[in-house]
Amino acid sequence: MSNIQVVVRCRSRNQREVDARSPIVVEIPNDRCSIDDPYITVNYNHITTTNTNTSSSTGSSSPLLSNQRTYKVDQVYGSQADQSLVFKNVALPLFNEFFNGFNVTILAYGQTGTGKTFTMCGNEPDIDKLEECDENIGIIPRVLHELFSKLKDSDCDYVVKCSYLELYNEDLKDLLQEDARPLKIYEQNGKSGKSIKIQNLCERQITDYKQGFKYLKMGLDKRKTAATKLNDVSSRSHTIFTINLYKNHGEQDLSGDSRYHIAKMNLVDLAGSENVNRSGSIVKETGSINQSLLTLGRVINTLSEQKPNQHIPYRESKLTRLLQDSIGGNTKTTLIATISPAKVNIDETCSTLDYASKAKNIKNIPQIGHESDSIMKKTLVKNLSVEIVRLNSDLVATRSKNGIYLDPENYQDLVQENESLKTSLKESQLANESIRFKLQEVKESSKVEIDKIKSRMNKLDGKNKQLSTDNHALLSETQKMSIENEQLRQKLNRVSVQMTHSSDKLSKVLFENLNSSITTIKDTITKDSQKHNIDDLIQAQLQLTSQLEKYNHDIDLKVKASNDKVRSLVNDGLSNILDNYRLLSDKISTNQREYIISLQQQISQLKQSNEQLATYLSTDRLALLSNNLSEQITGITESVFTEFKNTIIKSIDDNKNKLCNSQLQAVRGNVDKESQILQQHMMSWRQELSNIFPSIEKEVGAHDQNVQSSMKSAANFGKQGQERINELLHESNTFSLSDIPQPDITKLETISKNLSTDHDKLVEDLTHVKNNLGEIELFDAKNAFKISPIKIAQSTASPDKKQSTPSRRSPPAQVSRIARASTIVGSVRNRDDTKIPKLNRSKSFDDKENRNVKRRKILQLIDNQ
Ligand SMILES: Nc1ncnc2c1ncn2[C@@H]1O[C@H](COP(=O)(O)OP(=O)(O)OP(=O)(O)O)[C@@H](O)[C@H]1O
Numbered sequence: 020m021s022n023i024q025v026v027v028r029c030r031s032r033n034q035r036e037v038d039a040r041s042p043i044v045v046e047i048p049n050d051r052c053s054i055d056d057p058y059i060t061v062n063y064n065h066i067t068t069t070n071t072n073t074s075s076s077t078g079s080s081s082p083l084l085s086n087q088r089t090y091k092v093d094q095v096y097g098s099q100a101d102q103s104l105v106f107k108n109v110a111l112p113l114f115n116e117f118f119n120g121f122n123v124t125i126l127a128y129g130q131t132g133t134g135k136t137f138t139m140c141g142n143e144p145d146i147d148k149l150e151e152c153d154e155n156i157g158i159i160p161r162v163l164h165e166l167f168s169k170l171k172d173s174d175c176d177y178v179v180k181c182s183y184l185e186l187y188n189e190d191l192k193d194l195l196q197e198d199a200r201p202l203k204i205y206e207q208n209g210k211s212g213k214s215i216k217i218q219n220l221c222e223r224q225i226t227d228y229k230q231g232f233k234y235l236k237m238g239l240d241k242r243k244t245a246a247t248k249l250n251d252v253s254s255r256s257h258t259i260f261t262i263n264l265y266k267n268h269g270e271q272d273l274s275g276d277s278r279y280h281i282a283k284m285n286l287v288d289l290a291g292s293e294n295v296n297r298s299g300s301i302v303k304e305t306g307s308i309n310q311s312l313l314t315l316g317r318v319i320n321t322l323s324e325q326k327p328n329q330h331i332p333y334r335e336s337k338l339t340r341l342l343q344d345s346i347g348g349n350t351k352t353t354l355i356a357t358i359s360p361a362k363v364n365i366d367e368t369c370s371t372l373d374y375a376s377k378a379k380n381i382k383n384i385p386q387i388g389h390e391s392d393s394i395m396k397k398t399l400v401k402n403l404s405v406e407i408v409r410l411n412s413d414l415v416a417t418r419s420k421n422g423i424y425l426d427p428e429n430y431q432d433l434v435q436e437n438e439s440l441k442t443s444l445k446e447s448q449l450a451n452e453s454i455r456f457k458l459q460e461v462k463e464s465s466k467v468e469i470d471k472i473k474s475r476m477n478k479l480d481g482k483n484k485q486l487s488t489d490n491h492a493l494l495s496e497t498q499k500m501s502i503e504n505e506q507l508r509q510k511l512n513r514v515s516v517q518m519t520h521s522s523d524k525l526s527k528v529l530f531e532n533l534n535s536s537i538t539t540i541k542d543t544i545t546k547d548s549q550k551h552n553i554d555d556l557i558q559a560q561l562q563l564t565s566q567l568e569k570y571n572h573d574i575d576l577k578v579k580a581s582n583d584k585v586r587s588l589v590n591d592g593l594s595n596i597l598d599n600y601r602l603l604s605d606k607i608s609t610n611q612r613e614y615i616i617s618l619q620q621q622i623s624q625l626k627q628s629n630e631q632l633a634t635y636l637s638t639d640r641l642a643l644l645s646n647n648l649s650e651q652i653t654g655i656t657e658s659v660f661t662e663f664k665n666t667i668i669k670s671i672d673d674n675k676n677k678l679c680n681s682q683l684q685a686v687r688g689n690v691d692k693e694s695q696i697l698q699q700h701m702m703s704w705r706q707e708l709s710n711i712f713p714s715i716e717k718e719v720g721a722h723d724q725n726v727q728s729s730m731k732s733a734a735n736f737g738k739q740g741q742e743r744i745n746e747l748l749h750e751s752n753t754f755s756l757s758d759i760p761q762p763d764i765t766k767l768e769t770i771s772k773n774l775s776t777d778h779d780k781l782v783e784d785l786t787h788v789k790n791n792l793g794e795i796e797l798f799d800a801k802n803a804f805k806i807s808p809i810k811i812a813q814s815t816a817s818p819d820k821k822q823s824t825p826s827r828r829s830p831p832a833q834v835s836r837i838a839r840a841s842t843i844v845g846s847v848r849n850r851d852d853t854k855i856p857k858l859n860r861s862k863s864f865d866d867k868e869n870r871n872v873k874r875r876k877i878l879q880l881i882d883n884q
Pocket residue numbers: 029030031033098129130131132133134135136137138142253254255289290291357
């Protein structure tokens with residue numbers, strides 16, 4: 020029994036996180052690798068929304084401080100850990116188990132963009148650079164390389180096959196086979212328990228690591244194409260690259276058949292885990308629910324609880340069914356959890372680490388070398404033959420399809436090139452779309468900005484107006500106050516004058532009262548002086564007077580002083596108030612002026628920037644930009660199409676040439692065959708003709724002799740006839756017609772008719788014979804096929820022979836003519852005895868002869884009668 024090994028790999032911050040100034044919140048003991056101290060601490064210092072009290076149910080993570088959480092796993096790798104280190108420490112031990120016959124699985128789990136694909140496959144375009152020890156190569160290519168270099172050194176018989184499966188939205192897809200039949204998951208019962216199989220999944224045999232790369236790349240390309248088609252599929256689809264190793268160490272069964280042990284290595288790149296929250300029950304995904312990831316979370320949760328007889332919900336999703344052997348089954352498994360160090364992803368990071376630390380508790384029971392994990396050579400060969408047959412039928416199907424035939428590798432290359440061209444076209448269209456979208460956004464946001472600026476300007480204008488209104492009001496207030504001030508001053512002056520006046524009046528009244536009292540007193544005194552001492556009285560009077568004067572003077576002074584004081588008080592106070600007021604007003608005016616100036620400056624700046632923005636966003640600029648863009652896109656599209664067209668044209672030309680050559684060869688072969696057959700025929704014809712010619716010559720000679728003798732006898736006959744005619748004429752002159760018995764006219768007519776038919780027949784036969792002789796001559800002259808038909812045509816003199824020249828050009832025409840000639844020769848031979856001796860003359864001669872014969876016959880008849 021062994022626990023699932025859990026490894027955490029934390030990459031460095033990506034550009035997006037750096038741009039967002041998201042701080043690093045993940046701490047690991049070593050930036051490269053921590054195996055003895057495999058802890059990861061997540062700091063919540065800045066976190067306000069995350070529930071820091073959440074603790075792992077497994078207890079493997081514990082809150083050390085209220086603002087920190089620490090997780091323990093088996094190994095931790097940081098941003099300085101390179102691909103070769105991860106392969107050496109994580110994948111290689113598992114690979115060795117696989118090589119020794121165990122089924123093993125490596126799973127990459129984590130949030131989108133944290134490096135699952137990077138870890139499993141590497142940066143895809145660099146896969147070909149493994150030989151150059153390229154650092155970006157991931158686990159799968161390294162495993163393939165390691166596998167074949169190890170197999171090369173081993174002395175066992177082996178077969179390696181691979182398959183590449185994609186699971187998206189609960190749909191299985193074979194990434195190594197177009198138009199595959201529907202894939203079905205089923206369980207196979209073996210002695211070591213049930214194992215999961217996939218019906219119709221294509222397993223490609225690979226004989227070296229490069230072939231393996233090719234298939235990996237093929238699958239990645241297909242996945243990539245799908246990703247561009249359907250936004251962000253890559254983060255939602257799971258892929259399983261499986262390597263099947265069939266090994267035989269010389270074991271045989273009773274029948275002598277070799278037994279091959281099977282070991283399976285599953286390399287799984289899971290979908291982005293951001294779709295699942297920590298409880299494993301709620302999804303965030305906006306589109307379709309990733310049922311598989313949810314169920315995987317539940318399976319991990321249930322298994323980590325380690326309760327006896329617990330139901331594990333493997334069957335609730337296809338992913339968990341596929342991974343049933345790997346999670347809680349009979350496989351050695353390592354889970355690589357990939358995380359981001361940035362604060363923006365802290366929730367996902369904690370969720371991933373929760374899962375990782377839970378998975379660490381899951382126990383598997385790996386088994387090796389059971390009979391159910393082996394296959395007999397016969398079956399293996401049969402399977403391979405089936406695959407070969409399938410491949411051949413694919414090939415035949417491809418060949419028999421309308422269109423051109425391409426070598427499968429060329430075809431694959433073309434298809435891939437086509438796919439990648441399509442992808443680049445799609446990408447450039449997408450880029451174009453996003454630029455357009457961004458431009459639209461900029462336009463809209465600048466519109467919003469302009470609107471904001473406008474509304475701010477309007478507000479400022481309003482404020483300005485308000486201020487100037489306030490200023491006006493203030494000025495008019497100031498003026499009003501100065502007028503009031505002036506009025507107050509005048510009033511005060513008036514009061515002061517009035518006060519002075521009234522005090523003068525008062526003092527005068529007082530003085531007069533005083534004088535009258537003095538006078539009264541004086542009178543009294545005068546009256547009394549008579550009785551008293553007048554001098555004393557005068558003295559007293561003088562004293563009183565002086566006292567009064569003094570008193571009066573004091574009062575005057577006091578009134579004046581109080582007057583002055585009041586005046587100065589009023590004057591000073593008012594002027595102070597006025598001065599203050601004036602200062603204040605001046606200050607306000609200055610501030611207002613400054614404020615207005617700054618406002619005007621701001622407004623002009625705003626106007627300027629507004630104008631700049633407007634110029635920037637003017638339709639001309641946009642049109643220019645979009646023209647440039649469309650030019651670029653057109654350029655790209657054209658170049659892409661031209662490239663594509665050239666490739667297609669080149670391949671068509673190549674294939675046309677190939678096709679023409681093969682056609683030419685086939686035609687040449689046929690022509691050669693036909694000429695051989697013709698040659699044989701010609702030989703036999705020649706033979707036949709050489710057999711026929713002597714007899715024909717003999718027959719012709721005989722005919723000639725017959726003709727000669729016939730002509731002679733005819734001449735004699737004619738001579739005799741002439742003599743007889745003469746005799747008859749003579750007789751006719753001597754005998755009258757009435758003496759001659761009248762012949763039977765009807766009979767004579769019948770005879771004449773018969774004779775004429777015979778004559779016609781004979782003429783026809785003669786013509787035939789003549790023609791035949793001509794033909795035979797011609798045939799002989801040709802001396803068969805050594806002379807070219809054209810030469811024959813030229814050498815033949817008569818115009819009717821010239822006419823038949825075109826028909827002699829081709830061997831079949833010659834053949835038919837020869838055949839006809841031989842038939843005619845045959846017919847001549849058949850008629851030979853009866854007809855030929857009488858014929859072979861010129862037409863006029865024949866007519867004459869016939870007439871004579873007729874005449875003779877008539878005369879004979881007459882004689883007979
Ligand atoms: N450890 C690392 N070192 C260097 N670059 C990395 C590392 N991990 C990830 N990257 C880079 O980050 C980017 C995203 O990585 P990758 O595509 O592997 O993420 P992913 O988890 O597979 O995402 P998805 O779930 O969307 O498929 C890639 O450009 C990759 O090269």
